[in-house]
Amino acid sequence: MTHSTDRRRVMKLAAAAGGALALGHTGTAGAAAAAPGPVVTRPEVRTLTTQQWREFVAAVHQLHSGDTTTNLYDRMVATHSNNASRAHGVPAFLPWHRVYLSRFEKSLQKINPSVVLPYWDWSRDAQAPESSPVLSSSYFGGPGRKPDGAVVDGAFANWRCTVPNPHALRRTTDARIPAFHSSEAVEGTVVRATSYDQLRRSLEAPHGTVHTAIGGHNGDMSFMYAPNDPLFWVAEAFTDLLWAEWQQRHPALARTYNGGSARPSDLLRPFGVTVESTFDTRDLGYTYPRWSSNRTA
Template identity: 35%
Template sequence: MTVRKNQAQLTATEKRRFTDAVLELKRTGRYDEFVTTHNAFIMSDTDNGDRVGHRSPSFLPWHRRFLLQFEQALQAVDPEVALPYWDWTTDRTPRASLWAPDFLGGTGRARDGQVMDGPFARSGNRFTVSVRVDGRDFLRRALGAGGRQLPTRAEVDAVLAMETYDMPPWNSASDGFRNHLEGWRGANLHNRVHVWVGGQMGTGASPNDPVFWLHHAFIDKLWADWQARHPGSPYLPAGGTPNVVDLNDTMRPWNDVTPADMLDHTRHYTYDTAA
């Protein structure tokens, strides 16, 4: 069984194996396929039209399936690798361990945002940004620029206390747990982290930055925590809802998975919550 660990608890060997597996997926072109898929969905998901990966109830099961597929791709390279998660309520500054040169590298330089250290720096010629939103082919970040702050544990706990998964109008205007976690309402959890990192993380091509996977693993863990806290609160909507993915509807781009299939993450992996 795959166990996803807090990135702060990874050994030096675990960090290296993870980054080596990511670099191998990049070398083969597989990594960019994930970036392309995510970008296509974030561009097509709209509040008033068909929406699958974002701004909708299926935001959480869609990304759970997306991360699982990426994790399986990593494990095809190295069976010992699991996705780590980044608890940004604790590791809150650009000096946190995940931004060190032995893992993800740090923030970008002031002139153009280019990340200059770590395994994903452009200078190593191993991580060129191919799925671009502009002409720049290097990883960019601006950690905490403009005095931005990451969400706090108190803000997370307030969202985890919400009892209803989602509700009409089933988009970025909805109340309920999903939309508050996604970040269009209230404390702005998920979306705020993308903006705090900056660079490609602030775009539809956000998986270009490997921290995307650690951020979303934590979002997925928070969903798992919410499910454990509210066992009587189901995924909604259950059926007959235009433009969104109901409980038993197929989630594009896959033809074999529904939200119902993704409700129990323990069939695939667990989270190590040890501090």
Template identity: 35%
Template structure:
């Protein structure tokens, strides 16, 4: 009993500490308008530069450390169970609201890693024109793009790092055909969450490596764009059945059933309030996903105790000064936003006569260390292997047909 009480107190203390490290804006009760999240590659240069300026300002204020700390402290509650989708949707909205406190017209874009799934290092997002790629040899620090020479204070004082899975390359990610196979076959929320989390979601974290494969990955802005893509995938699956905007199933980290009225860790808001992207407080849609019809949305039966939530955060760290950002002490050779030039439209540089390769399996050790399901990951590996084999067969048939036509 004493051990359980100590664990509970440690969890509460870690949540209070995390809450105190950056602003905690409340979700609005309604939507004055519905905004659109778009693929970052589709943003006009001026909108891209506005987004970059905003996230740089968030980093300067130390907010990225706060997001990393928060996610890390409660990682066991929000991964490997049915809090995963709803909680991360709420987390992204938290990030987006803080963005809009700096520039009200900026929306969080998503990173469609499916476009360059076979060769992610050819993706413009992983170049100096956007958010940089691999860390430099020796210390793995990101030294190009919008986050060049960023520092972080959580969990230790260091540079922002990435270390690609295979040295110079990330390895393959999931093709969107495999993602849609999961959409077509998963019938319950629990099935869909498990298959996406242990498949398409995990392989990107592992591929980028460095800070990105840790539970404090939100210190990297790419985390939010990656999870916006995961959120978009969930939204598309939800759009196929109106009941999915009101119902969830499965269990949380304590093996307690998750239903729409269950509370999300840290935010103490009902899971059901996060089931529709265009619902009260969320107020967004994705550029190619239908909005949830208002009649299908979950209706909250209670309000979170936000006053106690905010008081706990403010009282705990009222006199503590935020640590000086590492970036302030590091040479910053990227004062201006990256210039969008020839790298903006990088072509998919692949030999068309070569077969595509599926992503390599994620190791058991890596999966377990991140609260992921080893058996489900193996099933998803078999699925993606089969899809890539189908793609390769079709490519060979197309080449043969083209050769005959000649």
């Protein structure tokens, strides 16, 4: 992904967020806000029932409602764009996004407590992403229309964005989407990574391929305001799942964090929580099913 060239509008939205910029910051630096009640299991998006999918979509739309001062969704987009250098190409990539996704999920659950953020196992669609049901009109819609790239089908057809400026949600206009990293390649990363830093570096590139393949030259997913596209959240959740899977397969390394001067006590801004508070997803109120490259569900 590339950085947005229009920072002033992003900063304006971030300022409008005020204290809410931290997306649920509790004021406690040492720990992420633990969710009361049961720990939910995030499902693969294709396993959602019709009712679960409808409730997820409805909650996202409601989060996106309102003007630029009350629209929490757009403020979350601004948070991602405005913290690009803190969250990408650095050791904090995985924990930063883990907290970010958790705050998004909790915002949806304030609207509908039964909603759980699903993940999209994009590795299953690696060879022909355009043929994935996830990119069909039944789910998130496919490539944008020619010539402007606007998304006009799926659950978020005609979705409007405000970051970095008002526009229609855009994706690549190419009917054929470039291939992603395969399940076998992703499995190899999870198996072979012998340190957190190696894992993070090995996951960030495949994650970026998904962004640029779907975003193309001018689509939102190709930029740091990628969360404009609701597809962002389920794609990022799969990257988070892969970190969680690596942690389970390498229990001695599960609570490690390294790369340069990185330390588990580092603070994740703007959330106000430490890296070490993110090591166990259950502390954030969720978990994932176990994953492998031969998983069929």
